[in-house]
Amino acid sequence: MMSKKNKTVTSPKKPKKGKTPSGEGRQINRRDILRVARLVFEENEGRVLNYKQVCYAFGKTNMGQKRAIYQALVEMAETGEIEQVEPGRFIRGGARTARLEGRFDYRGGHPSFIPDDPELEPMPLSERALSTALHGDRVAVSFVKNRRGEYKRLQITDILERRPATYVGSLQLARGYAFFVTLNKELRQDVFIPEDKTLGATSRDKVLIRITGWDPKSKNPRGEVIDVLGQSGDNTTEMHAILAEFGLPYSYPEEVERAAEALSEAITEEELQHREDFRGVLTCTIDPKDAKDFDDALSFRQLPDGLYEVGVHIADVSHYVQPGSIIDDEAYKRATSVYLVDRTIPMLPERLSNFLCSLRPDEDKYAYSCIFQLDEGANLRSARIARTVIRSQRRFTYEEAQEIIDTGHGDHAEAILSLHRLAQQLRARRFGRGSIAFDRPEVRFELDETGKPIAVQIKESKPAHQLIEEFMLLANRTVAERIAEPGRRDITPAITVKGKPAFVYRIHEAPDEEKLRSLADFVHRFGYRLKTEGGAEAIAKSLNQLLTDIKGRPEEDMLTMLAIRSMAKARYTTAHIGHYGLGFASYTHFTSPIRRYPDLMVHRLLTRYLIEGKPSVDASSLEDQCDHASDMESLAATAERASIKYKQVEYMIPRLGEKFSGVITGLADWGIYVELEENKCEGLVPARDLSDDYYVYDETNFRLVGRHTGRTFSLGDKVEIVVAQADLARKQLDFALAEELEDKRSTVRRPARRY
Structure with a gap:
């Protein structure tokens, strides 16, 4: 048997060397092709094979040989020896197989x-x-x-x-039954719901259903309501509906909550014997003002030899959440906390995330820590990984920390200013070594008591955010290097496990060359240059220069978005590949175990390899867990974007008919996507509403072109729009070009005056 990727095709044994006419660069006569092809189809009776699979039986073949094999297969099909089910695919065995x-x-x-x-x-x-x-x-x-x-x-x-799936929608009620209808395009038929399976839902409710069966004689599948989410339009209902739409949980099982409540909060003398005590060292947290789960803290002290000791202390979730426990099973299933516009759906029960594991001020807490010694130039002299006990003396918000950085005054100002200076040096060195400076602004909503958006805020990264970011990146990189590079003597403790043990890495692969060339061609039209050759570091530096050059320009958001789209997606894996976007040869996620399951996995692996000295875990099982975490991360990000889109549409409803300035961020046959400069809301100007001409999408040049007038709309163009429609159910905004509306108004014939 020969295996290639995930398929197995039975192939005849290759003749001994010197006996076969096949092989790259050698002529394959028709008789030999037919002989080998017949053997391949005989041993794969009833299977559809493409010509490449048949070529594989001949060893390495060139294009000329492949054409000869394909032509021979076509001739075999013409004589009826095999059948060509579609171009390039053949079968022996007839219709039934x-x-x-x-x-x-x-x-x-x-x-x-x-x-x-x-x-x-x-x-x-x-x-x-x-x-x-x-x-x-x-x-x-x-x-x-x-x-x-x-x-x-x-x-x-x-x-x-059957795929186990649930769907969100509403019911159309009739006497004795109901039909479930949804905007989800994955479901191709309305679902028949018997009256006793509706859970008492009304036509005004949003419901969650599952399919129970589909009789081939019936036009519609059957289903049942498994939860009534609440009335359509209610804020909590809509947020729960978004979560349910992506198969994400919106409530916590009671038995898991009870298990969390039973956990002890005691700091025991027995446990302290196995931990370094940092309770006497200045330690603080810096988080958003509405944060409740403080999963990281920084300690700082100046050493007698002029070095600085900076401790990155991470909540030791692994102390409380044991593998195989009911809490661990639920956390693994969720894999991540989900952050919607108005709420957080935590990975861990509230008692763990907000109390036991949260590094709250003036409370002793268990932590997993990376402790660094840095010199005046922020050069790393040594690092160690340890289990610790800490006590935070101060909880800073980002705004408070930023004020200290700006003014030089405030609580623990000397420590904050030193940490800021070190962080900026780390940051400059990181970008100098090829880290890419993607910095898209985040949209934040101010909500009223009912959850309706009343204002939009554009959040940008400031030095206080960068302070935390740089030390978290340093900790993540150091932990990955400890496992991936066991010979490093500047990171302690040493690994006692033989070889390189299986580990969880956060990787980001180099961008696809074709996508990178397309991006370079496009930015060239705006007068910018982007290297596509010369190595990863040279390309990254060129990309950073591009991001610097477009700063503050009308095309900034659009070109930044296109650059991000040209990149691969970061993911979790056991493969030690490195992180292209950060420019790190080794990287993992260690700093957020309260909200990310891979971080909890990393903590457990560190204990296993560095402290207990146990052998490596099974790599294939670990890879499956990595895949699950990556999939759940993607789902959570999609749900977050959906909640933002919903609130953007809700925010624009009172602004129907108002005029805004925007930038074209996308083009398609069906219209123009415009992002508003004021609040970053995005909507579509339908092509059917462009009444001055018939527009065709020029995919090569990313523009819409009027067939008769030659007028163009290109990516990055500024336009004035009017908000025409806001559809909450579809999370969709429709815009109209302001000039179109003005032209229509000016051509309306006014009735003649009567005197």
């Missing part, structure tokens, strides 16, 4: 089949071929013959495994 397995995809209302075989491309499906499949189901498909006996169409023949 022409079967593939994979996943049904219905995102956006476009049905397709995603084969399990990674060598095969996704295949479109017609609506009549879907049977009772639902988005995400594992299915089997067969090729269906047309009247001429050719395989021309795929048909779903079996539902192999």
